[in-house]
Amino acid sequence: MKLILIGMPGAGKSTQGNLLSKKLGIPYLSTGHIFRDLAKEHTKLGRQIKIIMNTGLLVSDARTLNIVEEYLSRPEYDKGYILDGFPRTVNQAKEFKNGIDKVIYLNVTDKEILWRLAYRDDQGREDDTLLAIRKRIEVFHKFTKPVLDYYKHKGKLLEVNGEQKIEDIYKEILKRLNVPKHAK
Ligand code: ADP
Numbered sequence: 001m002k003l004i005l006i007g008m009p010g011a012g013k014s015t016q017g018n019l020l021s022k023k024l025g026i027p028y029l030s031t032g033h034i035f036r037d038l039a040k041e042h043t044k045l046g047r048q049i050k051i052i053m054n055t056g057l058l059v060s061d062a063r064t065l066n067i068v069e070e071y072l073s074r075p076e077y078d079k080g081y082i083l084d085g086f087p088r089t090v091n092q093a094k095e096f097k098n099g100i101d102k103v104i105y106l107n108v109t110d111k112e113i114l115w116r117l118a119y120r121d122d123q124g125r126e127d128d129t130l131l132a133i134r135k136r137i138e139v140f141h142k143f144t145k146p147v148l149d150y151y152k153h154k155g156k157l158l159e160v161n162g163e164q165k166i167e168d169i170y171k172e173i174l175k176r177l178n179v180p181k182h183a184k
Pocket of ligand 1: 007008009010031032033035052053056057058059060064084085086087088089092127136
């Protein structure tokens with residue numbers, strides 16, 4: 001199964017992504033994690049990515065697509081995957097050729113996001129400053145919301161209320177994906 005998780009920063013994508021990965025036995029891949037690793041490298045690319053991330057802006061579509069496709073060409077992703085943080089623009093969605101079965105949108109209000117991130121301690125993420133968080137929310141509305149419409153038209157969008165308990169969100173996703181309760 002090839003799944004995509006979409007939601008604002010702090011919506012709970014990595015929490016659900018890791019739970020689903022265990023349950024379905026397919027790997028979880030987050031472009032945010034990939035870029036955070038690249039940003040630690042003392043190279044020109046690393047420095048550029050670090051600046052982009054800390055401002056809350058997006059890495060270019062071309063670079064993102066290259067990196068994601070390189071990862072997904074590895075044998076461990078043959079059976080499927082759960083992608084978190086990609087695609088984030090309609091252009092990324094259109095250019096992505098690896099295939100997708102369902103897109104899960106974790107819907108959480110801006111207000112709740114601001115609360116959650118104000119109290120999140122994600123090993124001191126450098127992009128969790130108030131300014132960068134506001135920018136990431138703005139970028140989500142401007143660039144990523146249209147991705148939801150793109151998949152809705154294709155009949156692939158599952159919208160889930162992301163303000164429920166973690167366990168309830170997880171159960172709802174499994175139900176809507178038609179995964180039997182006692183599967184693996
Ligand atoms: P968030 O908590 O905002 O959902 P992520 O961990 O998914 O953050 O991503 C962190 C940062 O990495 C983003 O703000 C952006 O700069 C960069 N990034 C991640 N995925 C993409 C993508 N698909 N396209 C462009 N930039 C990306």
